[in-house]
Amino acid sequence: MRYKIKNEIKENKQYLYLSYLISILTIIPQAIASESNDFEHFIFLLIVLFVMILVSKFNKLLFALFIIYMNVTNIIISHIYMHWGYCDADIGPRIEVSAASPLYETLEYLKTYIDYRDILLFVYTFFVLFLLYKLLVHYKHSFKIIRFLGFILGAAVIAAVYYYYDPFEYEEPFNIPNKCITAEGHSQLYNERTKYLASLQQEFKQNDHSLYDKIVVIQGESVNKHHMAIYNYDENTTPFLSSLKDQNKLYVFNAIAPTNQTRYSIPILHTKANVHNFSDAFIHSRSIVGDFKMHRYKTYWISNQGEAGEHDSSIASMAQEADVYHFENLDFMTAQPDEVLLSYINHLQNSSQKEMYLIHLMGSHADYERRYSYKQILFKEPSNVAEDYDNTIFYTDYILKSIFTYFTKSFPSQKILFIYISDHGEVVSEKEHGHGYLPPFKDEYDVPFVIYSNIKNSRIDELYKNNKQGVFNLENLNYMIEYISGVSDENNISYSKDVFALEPKNIVDYNKLPFYDKKL
Numbered sequence: 371m372r373y374k375i376k377n378e379i380k381e382n383k384q385y386l387y388l389s390y391l392i393s394i395l396t397i398i399p400q401a402i403a404s405e406s407n408d409f410e411h412f413i414f415l416l417i418v419l420f421v422m423i424l425v426s427k428f429n430k431l432l433f434a435l436f437i438i439y440m441n442v443t444n445i446i447i448s449h450i451y452m453h454w455g456y457c458d459a460d461i462g463p464r465i466e467v468s469a470a471s472p473l474y475e476t477l478e479y480l481k482t483y484i485d486y487r488d489i490l491l492f493v494y495t496f497f498v499l500f501l502l503y504k505l506l507v508h509y510k511h512s513f514k515i516i517r518f519l520g521f522i523l524g525a526a527v528i529a530a531v532y533y534y535y536d537p538f539e540y541e542e543p544f545n546i547p548n549k550c551i552t553a554e555g556h557s558q559l560y561n562e563r564t565k566y567l568a569s570l571q572q573e574f575k576q577n578d579h580s581l582y583d584k585i586v587v588i589q590g591e592s593v594n595k596h597h598m599a600i601y602n603y604d605e606n607t608t609p610f611l612s613s614l615k616d617q618n619k620l621y622v623f624n625a626i627a628p629t630n631q632t633r634y635s636i637p638i639l640h641t642k643a644n645v646h647n648f649s650d651a652f653i654h655s656r657s658i659v660g661d662f663k664m665h666r667y668k669t670y671w672i673s674n675q676g677e678a679g680e681h682d683s684s685i686a687s688m689a690q691e692a693d694v695y696h697f698e699n700l701d702f703m704t705a706q707p708d709e710v711l712l713s714y715i716n717h718l719q720n721s722s723q724k725e726m727y728l729i730h731l732m733g734s735h736a737d738y739e740r741r742y743s744y745k746q747i748l749f750k751e752p753s754n755v756a757e758d759y760d761n762t763i764f765y766t767d768y769i770l771k772s773i774f775t776y777f778t779k780s781f782p783s784q785k786i787l788f789i790y791i792s793d794h795g796e797v798v799s800e801k802e803h804g805h806g807y808l809p810p811f812k813d814e815y816d817v818p819f820v821i822y823s824n825i826k827n828s829r830i831d832e833l834y835k836n837n838k839q840g841v842f843n844l845e846n847l848n849y850m851i852e853y854i855s856g857v858s859d860e861n862n863i864s865y866s867k868d869v870f871a872l873e874p875k876n877i878v879d880y881n882k883l884p885f886y887d888k889k890l
């Protein structure tokens with residue numbers, strides 16, 4: 371028997387070598403991706419390699435399917451590893467984000483985040499599949515005993531792996547189809563929340579204590595405060611805000627965002643949801659828009675982010691609480707720079723009624739070059755990513771000025787409050803830019819938080835004093851807005867350093883995070 375096995379090996383040397391080569395080349399990308407931070411998964415991949423080699427002995431077709439599957443998942447996993455840093459917790463939410471997004475948003479992503487590294491990976495994958503093609507077409511084997519042994523051993527290892535690892539549920543790359551099927555985005559949250567809000571009584575509150583006629587909350591996007599002149603950046607990116615600050619008319623706060631993902635951050639900022647309680651608190655609370663409505667404000671949700679992308683989403687759920695909701699775009703691909711909102715705002719009916727606005731900008735979301743117009747530009751010919759990004763900050767400053775001018779000119783005798791914040795920050799460097807890294811960087815949480823009030827308001831002064839004691843976590847922004855507006859007496863300031871990355875289960879201590887190293 372031993373002799374026969376030896377003989378079979380000798381006869382099929384070329385087939386064996388080629389199948390080993392294909393298997394090893396196939397496992398390398400995923401092994402590299404997991405090696406640095408997940409040793410257990412690395413061991414799992416070695417077992418997978420062993421199974422691949424066994425399968426090649428008894429069934430060529432099965433081997434081919436196995437290799438093709440592994441190579442397709444190589445592209446997904448390596449892409450995430452190269453652009454975002456890899457760990458197991460990472461892949462589910464990323465697939466969920468893309469599965470929940472309509473096609474154009476996915477295309478936008480591809481356009482922004484596919485670069486030469488992905489092209490190299492494609493070439494590599496093509497080469498491995500070419501070797502596989504060679505093996506299938508040009509190499510036959512004459513295994514008999516080895517074929518039988520391969521089958522027995524292969525089946526035993528697969529059964530053991532299945533039993534111990536439950537790979538379709540937990541282990542990359544076998545859990546990817548499952549993740550795709552179960553990725554429902556936020557539609558379940560949306561449904562439960564809609565039901566809960568419908569069950570609430572419309573309890574209008576007496577509104578004797580509200581201080582303002584107009585409350586304007588401007589929700590920025592992907593703004594890293596270290597790129598704003600009012601936060602000591604050395605480029606003059608915020609001329610309008612800086613002039614208010616110089617006249618002592620602007621409160622500039624130090625704050626961190628609760629998370630680095632839009633779809634979690636917007637709900638946390640504007641409902642009772644917070645870092646340690648997302649789903650339950652989000653489902654079971656009105657947003658500030660709903661709260662102000664109960665205080666007899668007419669409420670608006672005006673957005674330059676895509677309606678289609680937010681359909682059934684956590685954000686759509688909040689927008690629909692408003693008396694008037696207006697989405698400027700259907701999708702990200704057609705999103706124009708934020709000035710499109712100005713013509714909508716400028717055509718609003720002037721009203722003496724109390725009103726509350728939530729204006730959701732596209733702000734500094736990638737692609738940066740598509741977020742500003744050439745009329746309002748700091749660097750005429752941006753020569754790097756940072757200059758391009760600074761143009762978006764500069765342009766947003768112009769948008770803020772325009773919104774400010776509209777309200778102060780249209781309602782000269784009314785009491786007006788402006789608040790500007792961002793959902794999260796942004797990593798801005800030549801090599802990498804974006805948000806949603808895991809592990810994350812401080813750059814993704816350092817956001818602006820500024821307030822302007824055209825009346826004296828001791829509650830803002832009090833908050834400002836509190837802010838000198840410690841940086842605010844914007845997880846309780848909703849309380850602070852209602853407090854300074856006078857509709858609530860509880861400011862519930864959060865000084866917590868807990869934030870999460872990508873999804874609620876990845877809570878990290880902000881203080882322990884590094885800044886992104888631009889020299890890398």
Ligand SMILES: [Zn+2]
Pocket residue numbers: 591592631632633793794
């Ligand atoms: Zn965002």
